[in-house]
Amino acid sequence: MPYIPHDAEETAAMLAAVGVNSLDALFDEIPSSLQVHDMVLPEGLSEMALRRELEGRALANAPLVCFAGGGAYAHHIPAIVWEIAARGEFYSAYTPYQPEASQGTLQVLYEYQSFITRLTGLEVSNASLYDGASGLAEACLMALRIQGSEKSILVPENLLPSWRSVLDTVLGMQNIRLQAVPYDPNSGTLQIPGDASDAAALIVPQINAFGLLESVDKLTDWAHAQGLLTIAVVNPLALAMLKAPGDWGGKGADMAVGEGQPMGIxxxxxxxxxxxLACRKTHVRQLPGRLVAKTVDAQGRTGYCLTLQAREQHIRRGKATSNICTNQGLMVTAATIHMATLGSHGLQETASCCHTRSRQLRELLAALPGVSFPYAGAFFHEWVLRLPMSATAVRDALLGHGLLAGIPLREWEMGEPGDLLVCTTELLEEADLLTYRDALKSVLEAQ
Amino acid sequence: MPYIPHDAEETAAMLAAVGVNSLDALFDEIPSSLQVHDMVLPEGLSEMALRRELEGRALANAPLVCFAGGGAYAHHIPAIVWEIAARGEFYSAYTPYQPEASQGTLQVLYEYQSFITRLTGLEVSNASLYDGASGLAEACLMALRIQGSEKSILVPENLLPSWRSVLDTVLGMQNIRLQAVPYDPNSGTLQIPGDASDAAALIVPQINAFGLLESVDKLTDWAHAQGLLTIAVVNPLALAMLKAPGDWGGKGADMAVGEGQPMGIxxxxxxxxxxxLACRKTHVRQLPGRLVAKTVDAQGRTGYCLTLQAREQHIRRGKATSNICTNQGLMVTAATIHMATLGSHGLQETASCCHTRSRQLRELLAALPGVSFPYAGAFFHEWVLRLPMSATAVRDALLGHGLLAGIPLREWEMGEPGDLLVCTTELLEEADLLTYRDALKSVLEAQ
Amino acid sequence: MNPAVTETVNDSIFAHDHHLPGQKLPTDIPEDLLRKTPLNLPNASELDVLRHYTRLSQKNFSIDTQFYPLGSCTMKYNPRIAHALASLPGFARLHPDTPAPAMQGLLQVLWELQEWLAAATGMAAVSLTPAAGAQGELAGVAMIRAYHLARGDTGRNKMLIPTAAHGTNPASAQMAGFEVIEIPNLPDGDLDMAALDAHLGPDVAGIMLTNPSTLGVFERRIAEIARHVHAAGGLLYYDGANLNAILGRVQPGQMGFDVMHLNLHKTFATPHGGGGPGAGAVAVQERLRPFLPLPTVLQEPHGALRWMSIEDLPQSIGQLSAHGGNIGVLLRAHAYLRRLGRSGVGRVSAYAALNANYLLKELQRLGYQAAFPERRASHEFILSVSDLHKATGVRALDVAKRLLDFGIHAPTIYFPQLVPECLLIEPTETESKATLDRFVAVMAQIRQEALEQPELLREAPHHLPVGRLDEALAARKLDVSAAPE
Amino acid sequence: MNPAVTETVNDSIFAHDHHLPGQKLPTDIPEDLLRKTPLNLPNASELDVLRHYTRLSQKNFSIDTQFYPLGSCTMKYNPRIAHALASLPGFARLHPDTPAPAMQGLLQVLWELQEWLAAATGMAAVSLTPAAGAQGELAGVAMIRAYHLARGDTGRNKMLIPTAAHGTNPASAQMAGFEVIEIPNLPDGDLDMAALDAHLGPDVAGIMLTNPSTLGVFERRIAEIARHVHAAGGLLYYDGANLNAILGRVQPGQMGFDVMHLNLHKTFATPHGGGGPGAGAVAVQERLRPFLPLPTVLQEPHGALRWMSIEDLPQSIGQLSAHGGNIGVLLRAHAYLRRLGRSGVGRVSAYAALNANYLLKELQRLGYQAAFPERRASHEFILSVSDLHKATGVRALDVAKRLLDFGIHAPTIYFPQLVPECLLIEPTETESKATLDRFVAVMAQIRQEALEQPELLREAPHHLPVGRLDEALAARKLDVSAAPE
Known part of the structure; x- marks a missing residue:
């Protein structure tokens, strides 16, 4: 019996100790009308057969050299990261509710919080939320709690559309209004919003959905002048190169939120x-999710524990700052090890390489006839390429060359039919850029 | 600097503490004429570039469904085996010379020794040798020590030829004579040797190079009657099904040696x-290699340590039972976990499945025109197929069908040109057997 | 022994020497967008990083190293094969925006998992996207909301929830815009039907229940509850946290539930990872199918698979995260289910119940008091140490901390809150009798210690890297990040 | 806490439930060849097996968890990327009898490693097949034997070896059929040239040396030694155990050695695995090339790679194991070398020497006595605690055991035997100054403890899973396997 240790003899002895004569009898309080009759599940496989089947499924996903980004990025992950994160002691532990038996996880989370505060330039980080998009929804709810209710959120139209969808879902349930902040169609970057009445916060995406960098200082200062909070949406790897949200404008952004995936996931x-999700210390009691603090035991030894749990659902129930319980602990463990392994220097070098590659590829493609770049502004590692034919058709054709060429903006209902969002990371060698150029050339010529 | 933690500042501080002003100065006792000028090595790669290069090399080895055996066998290895064996605490530890700091490795080795004694039916097992073939050479030297010098060894001609080569190399250095024991060309199994004078021991391979089972009781009894020791050469997985060497003949074999690879490697x-390598307790002081024993500390707590180290080179130097020092510790760790994971039932079921598959394939192939089976005797999971054309040519042609069809006996300078040694294990599904049959059929028909 | 890595900064070398190839162009990013504050992360050697985190790991209790009978959390064995398979490059390197034809292998896995979860729960349709149980709850109650609104039934703004429910239930209902009404339980553990009936009405959207309940007993009148709620126009939400108790034996769909979530990180053996990631797939009856969260996987008539979009499901409550959910967790759950198969699934609840009832009997034999002594335990059960507390001053917390000294993780304590000084114990089906017997022996010793030397318990744990931590100090002098040097 | 798995047998279930598919035929193997004695291995659950061995692992010291300054063993960091790459299915699932055209990827790796090791050692050719250092030594002295015999020089049956050499040297020479003659060292650590010259003659096959020697100092007159030995018709064997001291800086080939082995599990950072597997590649000057052990990898003129056979190398000493050697270890060494490259290789010896000399100076500052105070340390050095022993009765063994209490592995002790109460300390280049400084602080405390409370050391270790074990009892009442129940 897979994963069940009892043999027949042991089962019998235990049933006898309980005082029943069959396993079925343990369910005698359940009305028989509710017992299952048919359940269409396949029969079990041995581990060996399972491996073969799933290896086949894995091979049925085409291996592609990745030029797609759009919120999820292909990076090198040092071998030690998951080697350690997947150790049973991290992998199979629960939420650290008994701190004395969970100092490993707790210290890792404390270090994670420290690393995030240093990347963002803010004072407090929670111990993770589900993903960047749902994290942004939580940040909006937090801003509304801080500002008092009956308010709306200013949401840029060049925020990643999948993130906007999540805001619609989560904030829509509480009838919170999302006011669109338009972008300049020529530059692809945000215009200063006209009206801020009724709004609790302005979301500032640095990087935006076109891969462009925004004038974060100006936007932050404007928001603060209007009495709004600024919620920075950032890529943690880019923060090794770009200004930390805590340094935006005169007073700094109030919250920073982002997708942690580029950090070893x-x-x-x-x-x-x-x-x-990071914030100012003054707002810590409105922060959703778990938080780890350093403390001492009776002998004065340093230890770590969960803190301010009165914010959370298992204590506060319906009045909690969020319903979140299980978060993404193991991912954060890996991210912490990843950040510690690369260190400041490694993260900076990686960011710089991503940026360099992006400029190199753009230069290479600029020489192809018929292609253009609709937006001229500064970027980190991602930009829009405008093709003289359907970007979807080009993307599909390049699959045959072993390339995932990017994301057609029309799949997001943005941009022109020829717009392809192209991303480069440090994983790409110069030869890959040339392959991309040559393959694209041949596809365009075959048209 | 990969894997070196010192920065420039730290290096300078340490040089100052040593009292020199450069790293070069640390080598001032070495004559400058000996210092290297040129050394043609490539420049280093980042971990990322290294991974890409080596993944490319790995893909340059064709993935083949394996029907080859000949001393190395494709088996399923449960996921937990290497997950645990590769934990840093096992992977990066040294030989357990400080037992108090090595109880993990030591208890594993004690359990390994216990498992091997149960498989072989002998009383003592060492903690491993390099491989089966070199282990057999050590067993021969051990037999010669037990019997007194000036003796020879009886070596069957149907022993795996690579093993015979290792005996030639190692025993040849000490001018030990290897007397060939011929096999019956019709049955492929051993004939009772004629002459045993001057011999210390008879090697009995169960399974032999043709995959056949020998009459081990008869051979063992004959050897003992002649005053020889019997050295059993066995496959540990087959021992889940076949008679343990300790039960061979009236008195049992004296030593059992084998290749441990089928156990999770x-x-x-x-x-x-x-x-x-397993033996009788009476011969333990002639055993080469490390041995772990159970003992106690001053408080009576159970612990494990290396024992009888006076047999070994680091104590006994030129008079040791062998020069072996580093053995195959990590492999034995994996094998121990493998055996514990499968247990008696899992090993028996695996052995039975290997055997069944072998019979099924033989039946399928028997229906093909022109093929035959030169040997009719009992086998475990491997047998000789006689083809109407060059076995090497067939093997090469079947690579194109994604199959490693077996080992042409002529590569070993044995058998007929059409003889192919074919092995099946539990990894093969019935569909694989049909694929083999159909692919072979098409190759034979295309001839 | 292990100073935090943040305290051992070694500033001038690369831990991970990328040697990134290629020309470094001078940046063309405007100066005012570049980083101002120096990034102050440690630059330690790979060995120092490895050693630091390896040693930290050894300070954790985990299923792989300790018995972990944490009630309501279903800390069962997390098969390693599932981790190995989910880590295959063909899955791990797959970008979410890969076109469907290039990711049929993954979609096949997800499609099967949707089908199997529907079969296992007796529901019509599944969406795998929720990232955890609480997000599944949110999706579930949002579907209930959407259902009523779609029918023009706009006055249903109340959600009924038992007093003893998991905290996420009211928090999720609240987050979905509902007012929460608590329904008490009777002394025998079953729901107070009279209280339920008193609250049912045209303003009630539905009720959130788990069965077996958080009290560790099966809600025997579930069919009657379903009839009453449905008659009043409400829907029933099933909190899947306790699904391990009935897996393969009773289906929520058959009990009358309309919508539910499954905690794949509990019942389906995916790892808890020190606090996640989980996966909180939602399953619904046919009438709620139009409202499922996106994306889910669709099989086209010719067999090809693709993600469903809002065009396919225009009434969907929408998207809960930027991509498809916690795919890696779903891969693991799929592997587990595929390994178990139909008969394995049935054994889960049978042996979970056997282990729980055996343990309950053995602990009662020692003198421990069951909260519901007349009831059969489900996959877990509640003890109260009120008697010990009165006799010796020893609290449930002290028993819990003392267990740690024996290398056993503490059960859940003080939940559900209505049982004083309670321990909620869930052994799971993957523990052997030998492990349970050792737990019983330790609990016997602890009971004796409580009577003879209660201070030993009150000062526990004694043998862990740290003693009982000052949690009040932690909250008062909030130190939640190490200041850069 | 952890009873041996052999003691917790659970007899009637499959830990690993194969569910092997297909028809089970009744066996056709004759009854008298089938197993008689029941196979009595434990049948425990996968969780119980996992937990047992995971907890056992935590009882080990290892590089990944502790500083491990074990002299002569080069316990440096074993890069994890090497393990990941060697475990790729393209390597791990490769059957040794795969035809060369279907394994060019592996052969390419091995070919490059041969070339690189030749370059790093200043030798002409390399065979990677020896499974460990001792097997490399055996191959090396066998090649010396074969060389003399091939020239008809049949009287050379003696091998000269310094008294302080590693035990494997005489054992290997003996196993290759040589008589061993010991050559003493001078008080300054260098070889006694007069003694050497006295033994050189037509019966001497060669000399086995390591340089730096086992005394932790560089043999300064190595060029002179080589001249003398060669003039007498002998060959020089280099024991690569100490190669880490000179890697990238001095080549054995340039020092005059004719043949050598490399311990890839020391210098090239492959793991020790609790006692192996290692790899003991041999490298030779041109004149010994015909005698290399088989197989090695050959590059054909058109670039294809294949294994060499006895037809290619008819004078080969032969095969040492059934296949190509410890390929998985070779893959790891290749990855390490490829990662380091030319400049990384040069840094290895530089920082190994820096760490050793720094540590020596700091420990001398504390009052510890160097065995060769006038000499520069190589990558390791010897302390003698004879002074402490005289003053307090504390022995090197006691210092070693006490170090364990501080989470530091003991250095090598009582080797080389000619230095009384010695500790042989090798920090390796992968340890940081912070780690060395902590070691110094601990050694300071231990020195003080030795003077003030010597019994604390004599009874150490105090904080490990077991105290000092009764090794005499172990040998006397030999219990080397658990009896089946």
Whole structure:
């Protein structure tokens, strides 16, 4: 019996100790009318057969050199990261409700919080949310609690559309209004919003959905002048190069939220990733999710424990700052090890390489006839390429060359039919850029 | 600097503490004429680039469904085996010379020794040798020590030829004579040797190079009647089904040696595997290699330590039972976990499945025109197929069908040109057998 | 012994020497967008990082190293094969925006998992996207909300929830815009039907229940409850936290539930990872199918698989995260289910119940008091140590901390809140009798210690890396991140 | 806490439920060849097996968890990427009898490693097949034997070996059929040239040396030694155990050695695995190339790679194991070398020497006595605690055991035997200054403890899973396997 240790003899002895004569008898309080008759599940496989079947499924996903980004990025993950994170002691532990028996996980979370505060330039980080998009929804709810209710949120139209969808879902349940902040169609970057009445906060995406960098200082200062909070949406790897939200404008952003996936988390078709959320210390009691603090035991030894649990659902129930319970602990463990392994220097070098590659590829493609770049502004590692034919058709054709060429913006209902969002990371070698150029050239010529 | 933690500042501080002003100065006792000028090595790669390069090399080895055996066998290895064996605490520990700090490794080795004694039916097992073949050479030297010098060894001609080569190398250095024991060309199994004068021991391979089972009782009894020791050469997985060497004949074999690879060790092109060697307790002081014993500390707590180290080179130097020092510790750790995971039932079921598959394939192939089976005797999971054309040509043609069809006996300078040694294990599903049959049929028909 | 890595900064070398190839262009990003504050993360060697986190790991209790009978959390064995398979490059390197034809292998896995979960729960349709149980609850109650609104039934703004429910239930209902009404339990553990009936009405959207309840007993009148709620126009939500108790034996769909979530990280053996990631798939009856959260996987008539979009499901409550959910967790749950198969699934609840009832009997034999002594335990049960507390001052907390000294994780304590000084114990089906017997022996010793030297318990744990931590100090002098040097 | 698995047999279930598919035929193997004695291995659950061995692992010291300055063993960091790459299915599932065209990827790796090791050692050719250092030594001295015999020089049956050499040297020479002659060292650590010259003659096959020697100092007159030995018709064997001291800086080939082995599990950072597997590649000058052990990898003129056979190398000493050697270890060494590259290789010896000399100076500052105070340390050095022993009765063994209490593995003790009460300390280049400084602080405390409370050391260790074990009892009442129940 897979994963069940009892043999017949042991089962009999235990049934006797309970005082029943069959396993079925243990369910004698359940009305027989409710017992299952048919349940269409396949029969079990041995581990060996399971491995063969799933290896076949894995091979049925085409291995592609990845030029797609859009919120999920292909990066190198040092071998030690998951080697350690997947150790049974981390992998199979529960939420650290008994701190004395969970100092490993707790210290890791404390270090994670420290690393996030240093990346974002803010004072407090929680111990993770589900992903960047749901994290942004939590940040909006937090801003509304801080500002008092009956308010709306200013949401840029160049926020990643999947993130906007999540805001619609979560904030829509509480009838919170989302006011669109339009972008300049020529530059692709945000215009200063006209009206801020009724709004609790302005979301500022640095990087936006076109891969462009925004004038974060100006936007932050405007928001503060209007009495709004600023919620920075950031890529943690880019923060090794870009200004920390805590330094935006005169007073700094109030919250920073983002998708943690670039920090050591494999792509895995879309998850599990993790959302990070950092804020000012003054707002810590409105922060959703778990928080770890350093403390001492009776002998004065340093230890770590969960803190301010009165914010959370298992204590506060319906009045909690969020319903979140299980978060993304193991992902954060990996991310912490990843950040510690690379260190400041490694993260900076990686960010710089991503940026360099992006400029190199753009230069290479600029030489192809018929292609253009609709937006001229600064970018980190992702930009829009405008093709003289359907971007979807080009993307599909390049699959045959072993390339995932990018994301057609029309799949997001944005941009022109020829717009393809192209991303480069440090994983790409110069030869890959040339392959991309040549393959694209041949597809365009075959048209 | 990969894997070196010192920065420039730290390096300078340490040089100052030593009292020199450069790293070069640390080598001032070495004549400058000996210092290297040129050394043609490539420049280093980042971990990322290294991974890409080596993944490419791994893909340059064709993935083949494996019907080859000949001393190395494709088996399923449960996921937990290497997950645990590769934990840093096992993976990066040294030989357990400080037992108090090595109880993990030591208890594993004690359990390993226990498992091997149960498989072989002998009383003592060492903690491993390099591989089966070199283990057999050590067993021969051990037999010669037990019997007194000036003796020879009786070596069957149907022993795996690579094993015979190792005996030639190792025993040849000490001018020990290897007397060939011929096999019956019709049955493929051993004839009772004619002459035993001057011999210390008879080697009995159960299974032999043709995959056939020998009459081990008769051979063992004959050897004992001649005053020889019997050295059993066995496959540990087959021992789940076949008679244990300790039960061979009236008195049992005196030593059992074998290749441990089928017990959870990946094929990896030929190694690292491990050799096991078991013997009677009376001969323990002639045993080569490490041995772990159970003992107690001052408080009476059970603990484990290396024992009888006076047999070994680090104590006994030139008079040791062998020069072996580093053995195959990690392989034995994996094998122990493998055996504990499968247990008696799992090993028996695996052995039975290997055997069944072998019979099924033989039946399928028997229906093909022109093929035959030169040997009719009992086998475990491997047998000789006689083809109407070059076995090497067939083997090469079947690579194109994704199959490693077996080992042409002519590569071993045995058998007929059409003889192919074919092995099946539990990894093969019935569909694989049909694929083999159909692919072979098409190759034979295309001839 | 292990200073935090943040305290051992070694500033001038690369831990991970990328040697990134290629020309470094001077950046063209405007100066005012570049980082100002130096990034102050440690630059330690790979060995120092490895050693630090390896040693930290050893300070954790985990299923792989300790018995972990944490009630309501279903800490069962997490098969390692599931981790190995989910980590295959063909899955791990797959970008979420890969077109469907290039990811049929993954979609096949997810499609099967949807089908199997529907079969296991007796429901019509499944969406795998919720990232955890609480997000599943949110999706579930949002579907109930959407259902009523779609029918023009706009006055249903109340959600009924038993007093003893998991905290996420009221929190999720609240987050979905509902007012929460608590329904008490009777002394025998079953729901107070009279209280339920008193609250049912045209303003009630539904009720959230788990069965077996958080009291560790099966809600025997579930069919009657379903009839009453449905008659009043409400829907029934099933909190899947306790599904391990009935897996393969009773289906929520058959009990009358309309919508539910499954905690794949409990019942389906995916790892808890020190606090996640989980996966909180939702399953619904046919009438709620139009409201399922996106994305889910659709099989086209010709067999090809693709993600469903809002065009396919225009009434969907929408998207809960940026991509498809915690795919890696779903891969693990799929592997577990595929390994178990129909008969394995049936054994889960049978042996979970056997282990729980055996343990309950053995602990009662020692003198421990069951909260519901007349009832059969489900997969877990509640003890109260009120008697010990009165006799010796020893509290449930002290018993819990003392267990840690014996290398056993503490049960859940002080939940459900209505049982004083309670321990909620869930052994799970993957523990052997030998492990349970050792737990019983330790509990016997602890009971004796409580009577003879209660201070030993009150000062426990004694043998862990730290003693009982000052949690009040932690909240008062809030130190939640290490200041950069 | 952890009874041996052999003591917790659970007899009637499958830990690993194969559910092997297909028809089970009744066996056709004759009854008298089938197993008689029941196979009595434990049948425990997968969780119980996992938990047992995971907890056992936590009882080990290892590089990944502790500083491990074990002299002569080069316990450096074993990069995890090497393990990940060697475990790729393209390597791990490769059958050794795969035809060369279907294994060019592996052969390419091995070919490059041969070339790189030749370059790093200043030798002409390499065979990777020896499974460990001792097997490399055996191959090496066998090649010396074969060389003399091939020239008809049949009287050379003696091998010269320094008294302080590693035990494997005489054992290997003996196993290859040589008589061993010991050559003493001078008080300054260098070899006694007069003694050497006295033994050189037509019966001497060669000399086995390591440089730096086992005394932790560089043999300064190595060029002179080589001249003398060669002039007498002998060959020089280099024991690569100490190669880490000179890697990238001095080549054995340039020092005059004719043949050598490399311990890839020391210098090239492959794991020790609790006692192996290692890899003991041999490298030779041109004149010994015909005698290399088989197989090695050959590059054909058109670039294809294949294994060499006895037809290619008819004078080969032969095969040492059934297949190509410890390929998985070779893959790891290749990855390490490829990662380091030319400049990384040069840094290995530089920082190994820096760490050793720094540690020596700091420990001398505390009052510890160096065995060769006038000499520069190589990558390791010897302390003698004879002074402490005289003053307090504390022995090197006691210092070693006490170090364990501080979470530091003991250095090698009582080797080389000619230095009384010695500790042989090798920090390796992968340890940080912070780690060395902590070791110094602990050694300071231990020195003080030795003077003030020597019994604390004599009874150490105090904080490990077991105290000092009764090794005499172990040998006397030999219990080397658990009896079946």
């Amino acid at each position: 494999p792509l895995t078709g879309g998850g599990p990733y993790f959302g990070f | 990946p094929l990896t092109g030929g190694g690292p595997y491990f050799g096991f």
